[in-house]
Amino acid sequence: MIGYLTLILSCQLLGELAAQALGLPVPGPVLGMAILFAFLLVRGHVPEALASTSEGLLRNMSLLFVPAGTGIIMHSALLSEALLPLSLAVALSTSLAIVITALMMRWLGKAETHD
């Protein structure tokens, strides 16, 4: 458990270092995900203990967004300046992105799996 937690943190640290050193526009943890993924490809399977460690993190991932979400209290003035257009923009664009991505994937994915 501790061993694999160390592996996960090391991947994140490597990701942070790589992002900084190479000036990449992607955050460290996303690069860390790519590094851990590469490790798994080389390893050829997911070790049991790594699976259970990551499951503990991922099962409760929603919780981890609560502190950042609470940050909304710092921006009440900015938000009230343009509350209606901002809410409308978020609602419309998020809905459109979801519908368009899903329909495109259904259309293109079908074409690929049928050949």
Place this chain on the structure above:
Amino acid sequence: MTNLAQTWVYLSASPLFHLTLTLVAFQAASWVFEKGGRNPLLNPVLGAVALVVAVLALTGTDYLTYFQGAQFVHFLLGPATVALAIPLYRQWHHVRASWLAIGASMLTGSLAAVASAVAVLWVAGSREALMASIAPKSVTAPVAMGIAKELGGLPSLTAVLVIVSGIFGAMFGPLLLNLVGVKDWRARGLAIGTASHGIGTARALQVNETAGAFSGLAMGLNALATALLLPILWGLIF
């Protein structure tokens, strides 16, 4: 009463109280979510944030004080993002089989998100800084904030818009996907991850592992694509 006040002063200065508050609020919101038959409209992130905001307002606590306790939870976002490699690895055969469809769908959805958000603000006559702040809002927060800064937006406003987009997608995404009749878990996950980054991915993982893996993948790809392409596109238009 003096004792109570002293205890409060002691507690509010220690990270334990706000850390516990975060967990208790999330437990309560999750309980409501479960009791409500896991209805996405009872999103636990939204419920927990509302509870915490109410307690902070009642006790007159500012965000920085709260964050001293909450940072321990916040920190785990990094390792959790890294851990998304595991569902991705398990679904890799699906991803490899349709990488072109995945890339094209994610890019189209990402472009639709940026264009429609900016268009609404443009029609409303908002200033350019607001348009630059909302443009990257479908991307995971650290990347979106960096892009907003580059475009001349307000990174802290972007962070809020990112969170709201995530919660909105987690709440209404399943409903919209049912409406257009998309049942394929790969397409559903890809759509949620493209529009609603980590918050959508957290929700997708609870429902189906394939959806979760595709959502995590879309989140990473969209972060990369938006960071590379949006500044160029922005320079052409504004």
